[in-house]
Amino acid sequence: MRVLLLHNRYRAEGGEERSVEEIARLLGERGHGVEVLERSSADVRRVRAAVSLWHGGVEEDAVRRAARSMRADVVHAHNVHPLFGWRALAAGRESGARVVLHLHNFRLFCAIGVAYRDGAPCFRCRGGNTRPGFRLRCRGSLPEAAAYAAGLRRQLAPLLEHADQLVTVSNATLRQLVELGAPAGRLVSLPNFVPVTAFADRSRADQGRHALVAGRLVPEKGFDTAVLACRAAGVPLVVAGEGPDKARLRGLAEGADVRFAGMLGRDELARVRADAAVVLAPSRSDDACPYAVVEALAAGVPVIASDRGGLPELADAVEGADDLGAWTRAVAGAWNDPAGRLERGEAALERARRRCSPDVYYEGLMRAYGGVRTGHDVNTA
Numbered sequence: 082m083r084v085l086l087l088h089n090r091y092r093a094e095g096g097e098e099r100s101v102e103e104i105a106r107l108l109g110e111r112g113h114g115v116e117v118l119e120r121s122s123a124d125v126r127r128v129r130a131a132v133s134l135w136h137g138g139v140e141e142d143a144v145r146r147a148a149r150s151m152r153a154d155v156v157h158a159h160n161v162h163p164l165f166g167w168r169a170l171a172a173g174r175e176s177g178a179r180v181v182l183h184l185h186n187f188r189l190f191c192a193i194g195v196a197y198r199d200g201a202p203c204f205r206c207r208g209g210n211t212r213p214g215f216r217l218r219c220r221g222s223l224p225e226a227a228a229y230a231a232g233l234r235r236q237l238a239p240l241l242e243h244a245d246q247l248v249t250v251s252n253a254t255l256r257q258l259v260e261l262g263a264p265a266g267r268l269v270s271l272p273n274f275v276p277v278t279a280f281a282d283r284s285r286a287d288q289g290r291h292a293l294v295a296g297r298l299v300p301e302k303g304f305d306t307a308v309l310a311c312r313a314a315g316v317p318l319v320v321a322g323e324g325p326d327k328a329r330l331r332g333l334a335e336g337a338d339v340r341f342a343g344m345l346g347r348d349e350l351a352r353v354r355a356d357a358a359v360v361l362a363p364s365r366s367d368d369a370c371p372y373a374v375v376e377a378l379a380a381g382v383p384v385i386a387s388d389r390g391g392l393p394e395l396a397d398a399v400e401g402a403d404d405l406g407a408w409t410r411a412v413a414g415a416w417n418d419p420a421g422r423l424e425r426g427e428a429a430l431e432r433a434r435r436r437c438s439p440d441v442y443y444e445g446l447m448r449a450y451g452g453v454r455t456g457h458d459v460n461t462a
Contacts, residue, residue, distance in 0.1 A: 082450065083114035085148050085178065087169055088159040090121040095297060096372050097185045100273060101159050104446070107274075107439055118147050120164040127225060130163040134232030137239060138166025148176035155450045157181045158244075162188060167236050170243035181449055182244035184254070184268075186369065189237065190261045192219045192229035197301040197366035202389065208262040209234050237262070246449050250370040251391025257367065269449055272394070273370045274442035275379050279351070280433065284381030284426030287419040289358025291317040291340075292412060293382075295350060295373040298324030303363035303387060303402045305333055310361075310408035312337040316416045319353055321345050354380050358422055359415045362386040365402045370395070378433035383425035385411050395432070397425070 088101045101117065108115045122130060133139045138161065148156055156173030158165065158181065173180045188194040190206050192214040197203055205213035214220070215230035241247075247268040249255050255270045294307045304320060308330055311318040317338040320330065331341065342353065354360070360377035362368065367390030374395050377384050384396035385408075392398060399407050415422055435441070 082108075082154045083151050084108055084116075084155045084157055084450070085144075085151060085153040085173070086115065086117045086157050086159070087144065087161065087165055087173075088117070088119050089161055089164050090119055090123070091160065092122045093297065096273070097160055099372055100183075100185060103274065103276065104157070106276070107443060107446075111443060114151060116147060116151050116153075118144065122163065125164065131225065131228035131232070133166065134163035134228060135235060136166070136168075137236055138168040139164060141165075141168035141172040144169045145172040145176055148173050148178050153178040155179050155181060157183065157450075159183045159185065160188065161240070162236075163232065167239035167243055170240065174243055174245075179245050179450065180243060181246045181248060182240065184247060184249045184258060184263070187254075187258070187261070187367075189240065189258070189263065190233065192226065192233060195301055195366050200300070200365060202365075202367045204257065204261060206233075207260070209237055248449050251394055253367065253391045253394065254369040257390075269445075271442065271445040271449065272391070272436055273372060273375050274437045274439055275372070275375055275433075277439060279376055279379045280438070281355075281379065281381040281430060284423055284430055285355065286358055286382055286426030287423035288356075289382070289422065290356050291319050291358065292416070293319050293321065293354060293357040293360045293377075294362070295321040295345075295354070295360070296371065298322050298326040298330060300326055301364065301366035302326075302368075303365045304330055306363040306402055306405060306408050307361040308333045308337070308339055309405055310363075310412045311339065313405070313409040314413035314416060316358075316412050319357070321350055321353060351376075351380070354382060357382050358419075359412070360384045361408075361412070362392055362396065363399070363402045363408060364389050364392060366390070368392055375433065375437045378429040379437060381426040381430040383415060383422055383429050385415065395436075396429070 105115050156178040170180050186194040187196040211230040211234045215226045218226040220226045252270050259265045319340050321342045323344045364387050369391045386392035386396040387402040388398040388400050
């Protein structure tokens with residue numbers, strides 16, 4: 082099989098870029114022909130991005146040429162806004178390829194993708210109604226809010242029309258996307274995976290020396306809850322990542338045993354994770370399937386997560402990301418029970434093998450590429 086991957090890189094890169102990279106590597110390792118065609122929002126001015134969003138993408142001939150040159154069987158598109166758009170999907174289909182659109186977040190409907198504002202999940206924009214995002218200026222400036230509201234509304238129908246299959250990364254996200262207006266009959270769920278090298282032979286959670294949070298430092302990740310809960314429980318915490326919420330988090334952590342490690346490379350982060358007793362994911366937004374959680378499971382580290390989005394499908398959940406008392410009790414309970422941590426760590430490792438291994442992912446991906454339209458989770462493990 083020959084697969085052309087499309088992706089519009091974000092200005093602030095994250096898990097979606099990782100997903101494209103991992104899928105390309107997996108397909109190549111399994112003997113498929115793979116090419117990746119990427120564009121980057123960081124490379125264009127905002128005015129050009131707005132024009133492209135309104136137009137449905139630019140330079141779709143490049144997609145058509147790439148698909149025809151490699152004789153692609155599948156064009157697998159990830160983020161398409163603003164530089165690919167529906168025209169890229171149409172070009173892929175015109176080349177004779179099957180078109181798969183991968184929805185890692187809510188960007189099909191939401192101007193900022195994460196569907197979060199004012200401290201809570203926000204799903205005001207749905208179907209073709211993007212007026213709330215314009216009225217609330219979710220993109221910041223009024224002109225940019227207007228461009229995204231108009232562009233997303235204009236692109237929704239042709240994007241859905243030119244996608245043979247839609248893929249998302251959790252059952253909860255699938256249900257939410259259907260409620261927002263995505264077609265259930267063409268939408269399947271396939272959780273993110275990590276390579277075989279990321280899997281531990283056994284859990285060492287009973288030997289863990291700290292709690293860990295990892296990711297972009299933004300309010301919707303709820304890392305302030307992690308800082309305050311660890312502070313109250315007397316548990317050392319490592320915060321790995323950078324982002325606009327860093328100064329506030331440092332203020333909350335003053336005087337506590339909290340180390341801000343900054344942005345770590347994958348190998349260094351893996352070493353810090355291997356020394357963790359527990360990983361925390363107190364997201365306030367509907368986090369779908371974060372790599373920080375999947376990697377922790379594969380490393381045999383127990384995860385305590387909020388009950389938002391797809392997190393309860395992966396980890397033990399605490400009801401309410403802002404219930405500091407519940408989070409403090411959960412963190413203290415894990416820290417003070419090494420034997421229990423080891424048991425939960427082994428269970429986490431087994432869950433990762435069932436749900437997030439390359440073999441499981443590849444099987445689900447091939448079904449999506451092959452045309453299965455079940456309207457439910459392709460990974461039922």
